[in-house]
Amino acid sequence: MAYKDLDTFFDPDLHLPIRGKKYTVPAPGGDDSAHLRKKVMDDGLPPIEQVRDALHILGADEDPETGRWAGGVYSEMVADNIPWPMIFHAGRTAIIHFGFTPDMAETHWALAQLGKLVDLEQATEFLATIKPKT
Structure with missing residues (x-):
């Protein structure tokens, strides 16, 4: 069986x-992807402080004179009046998707607000008390 062109x-x-609306975050190339994987492996899932990385993966660049960010899907989201928490969440999801795994990114996408809805420490302690069936 011959391989079909992946593209x-x-x-x-x-x-x-x-x-x-669907926003498309282009897949990074090999060098950028390697940088993301290293960052995620070294730092864990992206903390709130990784704003620059989140904007960069969304295709934005910072103007050195004004400090304003523009470009890529980030500018598209801004033009569509998407609120900052949603833009940042999209950027963090993209970091996880390309820097770790698509499955983890999907989980992050769906459950990122879970920590605000549930006391995660209490839930973790409770889950530790549950004994598996034998």
Whole structure:
């Protein structure tokens, strides 16, 4: 069996639905991806402080004169009046998707607000008391 050209059936980009629209985060190249993997492996899942990385993966660059960010899907989201927490969440999800695994990114996408809804420490302690069936 001959291999088909991967480009004919494989979409490497990340498509994130926000407010009824899909935003496409282009897959990074080899060097950027290696940087992301190292960062995620060294730092763990992206903390709130990784704003620059989140904006960069969304295709934005910082203007050195003004300090303003623009470009890529970030500018598209800003033009569509997407609120900052959603933009940042999209950027963090993309970091996890390309720097760790798509499955973990999907979990992050769906459950990132869980910590605000549930006392995670209490839930973890409770789960530790549950004994598996034998």
